[in-house]
Amino acid sequence: MKAWLPSLLRLAVVVLLVAFVTNPGWFEPLLKPLTENNAPVIYNQGSLLTLTLLHLRTVLIATVAATIVAVALAILVTRPAGAEFLPLSRSLVNIGQTFPPVAVLALAVPAVGFGEKPTLIALFLYGLLPIFENALTGLTTLPASVMEAARGAGMTGWQRLTKVELPLSAPIILGGIRLSVVISLATATIGSTVAAKTLGEVIIAGLLSNNLAFILQGGLIVAALAVLIYDGLSAIERYTVRRMGREAE
Amino acid sequence: MTPRLDKLGVVIAAISAYAAFAAPFATFRANRIVPGQARSIIEALPATTGPLLLVIIVVAALIALFKTPLALRLAASVVALAALALLIGIAGTFLTPAGNTFARISPASGFWILIFAFTLLLADVLTRLNLSPLARVGVLVVAALAIGLLLISGSWNDLSILKEYANRADSFWAEGSKHVTLALGSLLAAVVVGLPLGILCHRVERLRAGVLNVLNIIQTIPSIALFGLLIAPLGWVAAHVPGAAALGIRGIGTAPAFVALFLYSLLPVVANTVVGLAGVPRAANDAARGMGMTDRQRLFGVEFPLAFPVILTGIRVVLVQNIGLATIAALIGGGGFGVFVFQGVGQTAMDLVLLGAVPTVALAFAAAIILDAVIEMTATKRRDETA
Numbered sequence: 001m002k003a004w005l006p007s008l009l010r011l012a013v014v015v016l017l018v019a020f021v022t023n024p025g026w027f028e029p030l031l032k033p034l035t036e037n038n039a040p041v042i043y044n045q046g047s048l049l050t051l052t053l054l055h056l057r058t059v060l061i062a063t064v065a066a067t068i069v070a071v072a073l074a075i076l077v078t079r080p081a082g083a084e085f086l087p088l089s090r091s092l093v094n095i096g097q098t099f100p101p102v103a104v105l106a107l108a109v110p111a112v113g114f115g116e117k118p119t120l121i122a123l124f125l126y127g128l129l130p131i132f133e134n135a136l137t138g139l140t141t142l143p144a145s146v147m148e149a150a151r152g153a154g155m156t157g158w159q160r161l162t163k164v165e166l167p168l169s170a171p172i173i174l175g176g177i178r179l180s181v182v183i184s185l186a187t188a189t190i191g192s193t194v195a196a197k198t199l200g201e202v203i204i205a206g207l208l209s210n211n212l213a214f215i216l217q218g219g220l221i222v223a224a225l226a227v228l229i230y231d232g233l234s235a236i237e238r239y240t241v242r243r244m245g246r247e248a249e
Numbered sequence: 250m251t252p253r254l255d256k257l258g259v260v261i262a263a264i265s266a267y268a269a270f271a272a273p274f275a276t277f278r279a280n281r282i283v284p285g286q287a288r289s290i291i292e293a294l295p296a297t298t299g300p301l302l303l304v305i306i307v308v309a310a311l312i313a314l315f316k317t318p319l320a321l322r323l324a325a326s327v328v329a330l331a332a333l334a335l336l337i338g339i340a341g342t343f344l345t346p347a348g349n350t351f352a353r354i355s356p357a358s359g360f361w362i363l364i365f366a367f368t369l370l371l372a373d374v375l376t377r378l379n380l381s382p383l384a385r386v387g388v389l390v391v392a393a394l395a396i397g398l399l400l401i402s403g404s405w406n407d408l409s410i411l412k413e414y415a416n417r418a419d420s421f422w423a424e425g426s427k428h429v430t431l432a433l434g435s436l437l438a439a440v441v442v443g444l445p446l447g448i449l450c451h452r453v454e455r456l457r458a459g460v461l462n463v464l465n466i467i468q469t470i471p472s473i474a475l476f477g478l479l480i481a482p483l484g485w486v487a488a489h490v491p492g493a494a495a496l497g498i499r500g501i502g503t504a505p506a507f508v509a510l511f512l513y514s515l516l517p518v519v520a521n522t523v524v525g526l527a528g529v530p531r532a533a534n535d536a537a538r539g540m541g542m543t544d545r546q547r548l549f550g551v552e553f554p555l556a557f558p559v560i561l562t563g564i565r566v567v568l569v570q571n572i573g574l575a576t577i578a579a580l581i582g583g584g585g586f587g588v589f590v591f592q593g594v595g596q597t598a599m600d601l602v603l604l605g606a607v608p609t610v611a612l613a614f615a616a617a618i619i620l621d622a623v624i625e626m627t628a629t630k631r632r633d634e635t636a
Contacts, residue, residue: 034481082256084255084256084257085256085257087373087376087377088257088369088372088373088376090376091372091375091376092369092372094617094621095372095614095617097569097617098569098573098610098613098614098616098617099573099610099613100572100573100574100576100606100609100610100613101573102573102576102577102587102590102606102609103573103576103590103605103606103609103610106590106593106594106602106605106606107602107603107606109594109599109602110599110602182468182469185469185471186469186470186471186472187471189471189472189473189474190471190472190473190577193580193591193594194594199471200471200473203471203473203474203477204473204580206477207473207476207477207580207581210480212477212478212480212481215474215477215478215480216474216478218471218474219470219471219474219475219477219478220474222469222470222471222474223466223469223470223471223474226469227466227469230469
């Protein structure tokens with residue numbers, strides 16, 4: 001494959017995505033064959049752009065919160081003071097991953113009510129696990145010689161953490177964040193079953209009125225967002241790998 | 250000598266103190282959808298059992314708080330969990346007014362937090378005991394038997410989740426078997442297609458990137474959209490391919506859910522097969538070639554057995570993921586435990602949500618423990634053989 005082809009494809013996806021969410025009317029003839037009985041072709045109960053931005057906002061808030069908590073926890077259990085919690089936290093992560101997102105979402109409703117909040121909770125909890133796991137891997141697999149050198153150079157515990165351990169683990173932690181974002185982007189659509197304003201609204205409207213055009217546009221926007229964000233984060237990751245000389249896995 | 254504090258114990262003691270003395274133990278509602286009234290442990294239980302439960306919780310929390318032998322901690326967590334499980338049923342009976350069939354009693358936040366706290370203690374003990382894979386499955390079986398006994402004995406019958414169950418006993422098992430069929434059936438189909446595809450990708454390098462990229466992109470399509478998108482093609486197949494409709498292929502219902510789960514399952518199976526085969530040591534392959542093994546013999550006699558634990562890891566990911574995703578099938582009429590979840594969300598009847606969510610979580614959890622044990626056993630067996 002030629003080197004410029006992926007970049008060109010990426011650019012095409014960006015252009016199409018922006019054009020679609022800002023001017024969905026242009027694409028009406030393309031989607032028209034998918035509808036029956038003169039049903040509306042483009043989602044008409046809200047602007048696609050607003051829903052896309054709300055969708056991204058929900059994912060962003062949940063991911064930022066999950067990153068802060070997961071990395072803080074991983075740092076805590078890898079310090080001597082928190083070492084006692086390490087085996088337990090490992091098994092909790094394993095257990096946590098078996099909880100289906102729909103169940104988390106539905107169970108959060110009685111506690112916080114309908115709307116954006118249960119979605120944020122589900123995305124936050126679900127996003128925690130990959131980031132925590134990767135942060136733990138990153139912090140526990142540092143080369144012993146590097147740690148030794150840092151100690152020998154007279155660095156304090158805090159300096160070692162911020163100047164050596166975290167920068168060296170950054171690529172692996174980023175890998176976890178990337179995984180978590182892609183999962184969250186898709187899971188956020190389920191949030192619309194509990195009345196959160198996300199792109200899931202478009203898909204569910206399509207399911208309820210048997211309108212394939214709605215399902216397709218909602219699904220494709222989310223998929224395009226996920227592919228682009230995945231690519232973007234992978235690029236950042238490769239950049240940090242080059243700087244740190246360490247790779248995930 | 251002053252007894253030393255256990256760090257995790259401090260956390261457990263703090264949250265269980267809050268849950269036992271400040272949070273509600275059970276919720277009383279006049280019917281299934283009105284807001285409930287909170288009842289503390291003392292209010293929710295008969296005069297003697299309430300204080301008894303508090304004593305058990307305090308003693309167990311104290312055992313957790315200090316550095317105590319593992320056996321004592323194990324006993325404390327098991328006794329506390331058993332007491333909670335038994336007494337929430339008694340609270341249900343005690344709080345239900347005689348002859349009233351509308352009143353609903355459900356466990357409240359205090360109960361759930363206490364369960365969480367002592368499960369944490371139990372999980373910590375089990376992790377520190379470093380159990381063998383078989384022993385872990387044994388613990389799971391014992392726990393499942395205990396819960397099964399409690400369910401059969403009827404001691405939980407006055408709790409609202411079981412009242413929801415009593416109203417839907419038939420459909421519960423029907424949806425349950427649909428759920429399991431969907432999750433396992435699509436896994437089976439993915440293994441049947443994914444293994445050969447993975448082997449092909451391993452052998453033919455040109456295919457590898459293309460196939461894995463396509464499967465990766467499928468993963469980014471949100472599940473509800475993929476379910477929905479399959480309605481149209483399958484509907485078309487049902488209408489135009491003779492015999493398809495007779496096989497149960499239809500636009501809505503189980504067929505699109507099955508196909509969607511199958512598509513999601515392919516990536517982990519194919520990717521792990523490729524990774525597993527790539528990880529087979531060169532020396533093993535060279536030795537096999539030197540012995541004059543044919544390609545096929547090498548695949549089944551050397552490569553495949555060595556890659557097996559990695560492939561199993563992919564299957565574990567798929568199974569746990571499928572059990573969770575199958576809940577979404579309910580949105581397109583595919584059945585499964587999701588039916589109760591979404592009905593419950595629609596009626597704001599949280600007990601109904603629990604009726605769908607609890608078995609799903611339990612299934613996924615059991616599947617994860619069993620497959621983890623199998624993976625560990627095959628991996629250690631392999632190591633012993635090669636050592």
